[in-house]
Amino acid sequence: MPNPTAAMLVIGDEILSGRTRDANMHFLAGQLTDAGIDLKEVRVVSDDRDAIVAAVQSLSAAHDTVFTSGGIGPTHDDITADCIAAAFDTPIDIREDARALLAAHYAKTGSDLNAARLRMARIPDGATLIDNPVSVAPGFSIKNVHVMAGVPSVFQAMVASILPTLTGGAPLVSKTLRIERGEGDIAGPLGELANTYPDLSIGSYPYQKDGKFGANIVIRGTDVAMVDTALAALETRFPG
Amino acid sequence: MPNPTAAMLVIGDEILSGRTRDANMHFLAGQLTDAGIDLKEVRVVSDDRDAIVAAVQSLSAAHDTVFTSGGIGPTHDDITADCIAAAFDTPIDIREDARALLAAHYAKTGSDLNAARLRMARIPDGATLIDNPVSVAPGFSIKNVHVMAGVPSVFQAMVASILPTLTGGAPLVSKTLRIERGEGDIAGPLGELANTYPDLSIGSYPYQKDGKFGANIVIRGTDVAMVDTALAALETRFPG
Structure with a gap:
C-alpha cells in the first residue's frame, strides 16, 4: 500500500522577497519522512488572499494531509485563518476557548488582550485547536x-503535537553511498540498478568540492x- | 506600473525527503528583489513527470518568468529537460552545439562522453542555451x-547570466525597524500605518529571543x- 501523501x-x-530563509520546510520534510508520510509538494505564496485560498483548495484536494506555516499572528498581514475559512466556505469568528487561552496568558504576563491579539482567537467553524506551548x-x-505558525520554534512544537495523530505508512529506510566520480561515470550503472530494483527510489545528488566532482x-x-542488497551491489561496482 | 512577476x-x-535543504530559493529570491522582479510563488515537486509538467504549465501561464532548478544532470532521475519539452509539446533531442560543448570539455578532462553524459545535450527544440561556467x-x-541546475554553484552562475537579459521594474527599497515588543502591542498602530500608506508593503516578522518577544x-x-516617512512615523510611535 502506498504511503499517505502530504503537501x-x-x-x-x-x-x-529573500528577507528570511525558510526553515520550516526542511524541518517538516524530515519529520514526515521519519513518520512514513510522503511529502509530495511544497508551495510558497505571498500574503495574498486569492493566492492562499487557491493553493489551500488545490493542495487539500490533491493530498491526504496539508500543513501550512505562517500568517496566524495579530498583525494586519496575518490573513491565513480568514483565507482557510474562505477556502472551505466556512464562517470564522472569535472562538471562546481560544479567547480564554489568550486571556489567561496575557493576564499572567500583564499584557493587554487588545483587539489585535484577539484576532488570534479567530478560528474557522468546525476546526480543532492545535496546542502552542511556546506562545499560547x-x-x-x-x-x-x-x-x-511561521516562527520556527512554534511551528516545530505544533508539528510535534499533530504528528502522533496522523497515520503514517512504512517508514523509509535510506542509505547513502558517496562516490568520488563524476555523475556521468556513475549514471549508466546507476540506471541499471534502478531498473533492477523498481521498488527502490535511487537518487543521485551531485556535489562539487575542491574542484572535484562526486555524487x-x-x-x-x-x-x-x-x-542493503542494492547498496552492496553499488559498492561492488564503485569500490571505495 | 506593477513589477514583472516570477515563479x-x-x-x-x-x-x-528532508535529505537536502534547498538553498536556491533563498538565493533567487534576493536576486529578483534586487532586480525589481516580484517572486510571487515557489513550488517544490518530486522527480515525477506528471507533477513537473503540470507545475511548469501552470506557472508559465500565470507569471512573466519562471525559473526551474534541478534534474538536468546525466542520471536516470534527471528528467527535467524531457518534462519541459512535454509541457510545451515540443520535440527534444541531442543538440549539436550542446554536444560539442560537452565533447570539448570531456576531451580536456580525459573523461568519456558516454551515453549518460550525452543526455545532458538533450535540449527541447527552439530553446536557447544557458552558459554553465562551472561544469559546462x-x-x-x-x-x-x-x-x-540544482547544484547551488551552478545555479548561481546560470542566474548571473540570465538576469541581465530580463527587464525588471523599479527595485524595491526595504527598511527594517526592530521593535522589542510583542506583536500584539504593535499590531494596532501598524495596521493604521498600512492603511495610511497603501502603496507600501508593511510586514511584521515576529521573533522570540532569550524568552522575549519582538518583531x-x-x-x-x-x-x-x-x-522613510513611514519608517519615521513608526519610530516616533515606538521609540528606542
Missing part, C-alpha cells in the same frame, strides 16, 4: 489542513534487506 | 522558462521618500 503551504512575503496563540486543524547516491525503500 | 519551480526528491553542461531557456517591521516600496 505544505508556506505563507509569507518575507520568504519570497493556537493553531488549528480543519478538514485535512493543519494551520500552524551522493541515496537508496530509499521500506524493505531494509532490499536497500 | 520558481524546485525539482527534486531530495528536498522533499548547459541550462536552457524556452518560452518564458529558464531551466537550470522586525519591514517597510517596502519603490518610493524611497515614502518609505
Whole structure:
C-alpha cells in the first residue's frame, strides 16, 4: 500500500522577497519522512488572499494531509485563518476557548488582550485547536489542513503535537553511498540498478568540492534487506 | 506600473525527503528583489513527470518568468529537460552545439562522453542555451522558462547570466525597524500605518529571543521618500 501523501503551504512575503530563509520546510520534510508520510509538494505564496485560498483548495484536494506555516499572528498581514475559512466556505469568528487561552496568558504576563491579539482567537467553524506551548496563540486543524505558525520554534512544537495523530505508512529506510566520480561515470550503472530494483527510489545528488566532482547516491525503500542488497551491489561496482 | 512577476519551480526528491535543504530559493529570491522582479510563488515537486509538467504549465501561464532548478544532470532521475519539452509539446533531442560543448570539455578532462553524459545535450527544440561556467553542461531557456541546475554553484552562475537579459521594474527599497515588543502591542498602530500608506508593503516578522518577544517591521516600496516617512512615523510611535 502506498504511503499517505502530504503537501505544505508556506505563507509569507518575507520568504519570497529573500528577507528570511525558510526553515520550516526542511524541518517538516524530515519529520514526515521519519513518520512514513510522503511529502509530495511544497508551495510558497505571498500574503495574498486569492493566492492562499487557491493553493489551500488545490493542495487539500490533491493530498491526504496539508500543513501550512505562517500568517496566524495579530498583525494586519496575518490573513491565513480568514483565507482557510474562505477556502472551505466556512464562517470564522472569535472562538471562546481560544479567547480564554489568550486571556489567561496575557493576564499572567500583564499584557493587554487588545483587539489585535484577539484576532488570534479567530478560528474557522468546525476546526480543532492545535496546542502552542511556546506562545499560547493556537493553531488549528480543519478538514485535512493543519494551520500552524511561521516562527520556527512554534511551528516545530505544533508539528510535534499533530504528528502522533496522523497515520503514517512504512517508514523509509535510506542509505547513502558517496562516490568520488563524476555523475556521468556513475549514471549508466546507476540506471541499471534502478531498473533492477523498481521498488527502490535511487537518487543521485551531485556535489562539487575542491574542484572535484562526486555524487551522493541515496537508496530509499521500506524493505531494509532490499536497500542493503542494492547498496552492496553499488559498492561492488564503485569500490571505495 | 506593477513589477514583472516570477515563479520558481524546485525539482527534486531530495528536498522533499528532508535529505537536502534547498538553498536556491533563498538565493533567487534576493536576486529578483534586487532586480525589481516580484517572486510571487515557489513550488517544490518530486522527480515525477506528471507533477513537473503540470507545475511548469501552470506557472508559465500565470507569471512573466519562471525559473526551474534541478534534474538536468546525466542520471536516470534527471528528467527535467524531457518534462519541459512535454509541457510545451515540443520535440527534444541531442543538440549539436550542446554536444560539442560537452565533447570539448570531456576531451580536456580525459573523461568519456558516454551515453549518460550525452543526455545532458538533450535540449527541447527552439530553446536557447544557458552558459554553465562551472561544469559546462548547459541550462536552457524556452518560452518564458529558464531551466537550470540544482547544484547551488551552478545555479548561481546560470542566474548571473540570465538576469541581465530580463527587464525588471523599479527595485524595491526595504527598511527594517526592530521593535522589542510583542506583536500584539504593535499590531494596532501598524495596521493604521498600512492603511495610511497603501502603496507600501508593511510586514511584521515576529521573533522570540532569550524568552522575549519582538518583531522586525519591514517597510517596502519603490518610493524611497515614502518609505522613510513611514519608517519615521513608526519610530516616533515606538521609540528606542
